Amino acid sequence: MKFLYFGDKHERVTTPKSRFDDFRSTQRKKTEEILRLGRLHEVQAFLQPGDFFDSPQPPLDFVAEVVEQWTEVPMQNLLFEYLQGKKDEFEIFSSMASRIPIIGVAGNHELFGNNLKTLPKTMIGFLNKVGFIQFATKANPVLFETEDGLTVAITGTHYHVNMDHPDFVEDDYVVHEKLGDVHIHIVHGYLTNKDLCSLIPHVRVDQIAHTKADLTITGHDHIGFPLTEIGGKFFVNPGAVVRLSNHPKELERIPKVLLIDVSKKGVQIEEIPLASAAKGEEVLSRESVMSQQERIFLLQQYKETVEQSDWKTEGTDIVSAIRSIPEEDERWKQAKEALLSQIAKKEEELSGFGKEVKDAYIEKIEIENFQSHEHSVIECSQGLNVFVGESKQGKTAVLRALSWLYENKPAGKRIVRQGASYAKVTVWLSNGYKVARVLETKRGGRNGYEVTTPTGECSFYNTKSLEVIQPLLGFSVVPVDKDVVLNVNFLKQGKGWFLIGDEYSAPLRAKIVGTICGVQYADAVLRELEAEERKYREREKWLKKELEELNEQTRRYEHVAQLEDALKECERMWNQIEMRQERKTDLEQLWSRHEAAKQGKEELLYMLNRLSRVDAMKGTQQAVRDVVQRWTEVRRWQERLETTQRKLAALEQMIHRLPSRDGLEETWSMIKQQSDRLFSLLLLWDKAEKLKQQKAEQEERLRRLKDLSFQKVEELKGQLIRLDGVKETYQKTQELLEKKLSLQQKIKSLQGELMKQEEQIKHHKEQYGKWLKAYGKCPICHSVLHDDRIHQMVDDLFAIE
Known part of the structure; x- marks a missing residue:
């Protein structure tokens, strides 16, 4: 026969502060696993050590949800089907037999104030009555019989206020008489295999080793202790099914259940970790672990100090x-x-509630027109004064009169004796004071206190001055709290004894005792601190609830980080797509330009065939202009040369007429040489004419090129850079530039020759002038020549038009 034991379940609606998972969902998963294990191993019953619920009265809708999951049998539907004749007793019994019963005890969380007497008023007590759970106690054991004839007895002990107290260990933990072949005892108490600090009530295993129970299982301690064997007896606490605190051991612990196999071989116990239980760090928060440990340490230190x-x-x-x-x-x-x-x-x-009270007692009482008393005078003595007499003779009225005087109770005019116009109660005190309570029924009449001092001074106070009057009367009040003032002067008729009667609640009694002991101020401070602590706890609960909601909302967006990475990857890919799109557009444009350039290339090649020398001519245009300019100068020199030749011819004729021709022939020879040089200049002139004609042709070609669209030419030029024929054009241009340089050098050389000719002509002019001056006569008319005439003749001869 097999049993499955699971520890404290603590079914609850809210999530413990130390957990950040979906606690209800986690509980349901663990319940499903426990039920599955029970069916898998075909256990006879579930064993449970108490604290199945976390509170005495959980919400009914929540209880219904829990019970429905555990029962797995729709009892209401089965009952209706049976009544309708759809199922017989055997089918109903078979359906009910599939449910695995729960056997256990009640825990401290399921009781009001740890009081076992409240068990019938709790939810777990109700579920025991309706058969959801079966309580097993020493007085009411649960017995099973195995297939091989063994008897298994299950007993238990509910939690109570004296649990783990040394005086109750034997009754709670020890089984003195076995009730079967195998006896299993379940206790909701702090049983452990080691000694703990004195602050924690607990029981060691060795203290109950003499028990007759074969297996003792306990709950209450959520961490538990491993299977311990002493003298053939087993003791174990596998720990709670849930982890409610963030204790370091709870963070490390994995909840487990026990599979108990009872046979003739004995009791076999197997621990089965729950697969549905997550790791501690995945469900438990460590925020307050260290502060809890510090509080425990300080508490222990404080107790030891005290x-x-x-x-x-x-x-x-x-x-x-x-x-x-x-x-x-x-x-x-x-x-x-x-x-x-x-x-x-x-x-x-x-x-303010503890004003100085006069030390006095009443010596005499005078009562006038107060209820049944028309006029009564009572002499009193120090100590105890007793009023005796028959009923309805005014004894109680005397007490009422004193209460009216001391406390202004009862209020109103009904206390005035019928037919009288006033009521008055006066007392003479041993300290010399006389105090009277006066009430006049007439409109505007007096209503207050007359106080006469020992010196005879009389004063009147209204009823609002009661706090001033009471100390004069020796009336003592005990300020229990700011809003609680206790009258200890009167024990009124029909009231119970002080601190015993029903009028004193337990909290009020505690306050009064504290006041009597002189700790009322500390108690008041303590209550304020507790109230403040409750506010902070409520605030903390609210903040934690809000934090849980925020964490829940945050968990909804945990995927955002992954989406962010994916978004970044998409942005990167999109940027690449845009870049490639731009490159595609550029390539398309380049292809269009390539096609246009290809067509332009063909047109340009055609034009280049016709205008192959345009660029070269354009480059040499300035050189041509320079040549033309030089040609113009040469032309002028040619004209001067022709004029000179004519004059030389005339001069030659004149020289032939001269008497001596030796010097003239030499001069003529020189002039002849200069003439030859001038002739070579004429040849250069012809070349210049040809260059001029070429220039005109090039200018015509340039004019035609200018007629083309400037933009078209620029585009064609841009395309020419990328064409293969650019190199050839460049080479041709280089050749033209070399020709240009050669021509420039020739022109420069001609300019040098012209300068030399000019120097020679100048020299000839000087020689000719000297010759005329030496000759002294004109070679043509033989007239005498003066210097001015000689200069004029020389200038006229060599003048250039």
Whole structure:
């Protein structure tokens, strides 16, 4: 026979603060796995150690959801089908038999105030009544019989307020008499295999090793302890099914269940980790781990300090007691000072309720027209005064009169004796004061207190001055809290004894006891701190809830980072596409330009065939202009030469007529040579004429080229750069440039020759002038020549038109 044990389930609606997963979904998955394991191993029952629910009264809709998942049997539908005759008893029994029962006990979370007496009022108690879970106790054990004839007894112990107390260990944990061949005992208590600190109530395994139970399983401690065997008896706590805290051990622990196999061979126990349980770091937050550990350490340190110190004997009030607490470090000192400051502030707030009270007792009472008393005078003595007499003789009215005087109760005019116009209650006090409560029924009548001092001075106070009157009367109030003032002077008729009657609630009793002990101010501060703490806790819960919602919203967008990477990749690819599109457009444009250039190339080649020398001629245009200019100068020189030749011819005739011709022949020979040179210049002139004609032809070609569109020419020129024929054109241009340079050198040489001819002509002029001057006569008319005439003749002879 097999059983499946699972620990504290803590089914709850809300997500624990230490978890950031979908807690309800996680719980459902674990329940499904536990049910699946139960069916897989064909277990007889589930065993559960308590704290199935996290609270005594979870919401009903949530409970219905949990129960529906665990039962797996639609009982209502089966009942209707049975009543309608659709199914018989056997079918109904077969359907119900498929459900695996749950056997267990109640845990502390399922009880109100850890009080086991509240179990019938809890949800788990109700589910036990309707058969969802079967409680197993020592008084009501659950018994099974295996196929091989063994009896299995299951008992348990519910959690209660004294659980793990030394006086209750035997009753709670130890089985003194076995109820079957195999006895399994379930306890919701803190059983452990090692000793813990004194702060934590717990029970060690060796303390209950004498139990007769073959297997003792416990819950309560969520971390648990491993299977321990002592004297053939097994003790184990596999831990809770859920992890509610972020304790470091919980972060490392993987929840598991126990498969218990009972046979003649004994009890076999197998731990099965839950596959649905995620790793601790995936579901638990570590934000408050260190702060929790620090709080536990400080709590332990504080307890040890209190136990080791004798501060309780060092003061008679709370302030002295607080001051006597040892200061372990600076934090303790600061905490003490802050606490004392708050207590002082609270004492100041409540001091208005504790005015100085006159030490006095009543010596005499006079009652006038108050209820049944027309005029009564009662003498009192120090100590106890007793009013005795028959009923309805005014004894209670005396107490009411004193209450009216001391507390202004009851209010209104109904206290005035019928037929009277006023009511008055006067007391004489042992301290010399006389105080009277007066009420006049007439319109505008007095309603207040007459106070006569020991010196005879009389004053009247209205009812709003009650706080001033009460201390004079010796009326003592106990300021329990700012809004609670306790009257301890009167024990009224029909009321219970002080602190015992029903009029005192438990919290009020605690406040009163604290006031009597002199710690009311500290209690008030403590309540304020607790209220402030609750506010902060509520604020913390709200912030954590908001944080959970924000985390949930954040988790919805966890894929954004991946989308961002994908978006960046898409942008990169899009940029590449745009770049390639631009390159495609450029290539298309280049292709169009290539086609246009190809066509333009053909046209240009055709034009180049016809205008192959245009660029060269254009480059030599300036050179031609220079040649033309030089040609013009040569032309002028030619004209001068012709004139000179004519004059030389005339001069030759004159020379022949001269008496001596030797010097003239030599001169003539020189002139002849100059004439030959001038003739060579004429040849150059012919060449210049040809160049002029070529220039005109080139200018005509240039004119035709200018008729072409400038833009077309620019485009054609741009295309020519990328054409193969550019090189050939460049070479031709170089040849033309070389010819140009050669022509320029020739022109320069001619210019040099012309300059030399001019020098020679100048020299001949001088020689001719000297010859005429030496001869002294004109060679033509033989007249005598003077210097002026000689110069004129020379200038006329060599003058150039």
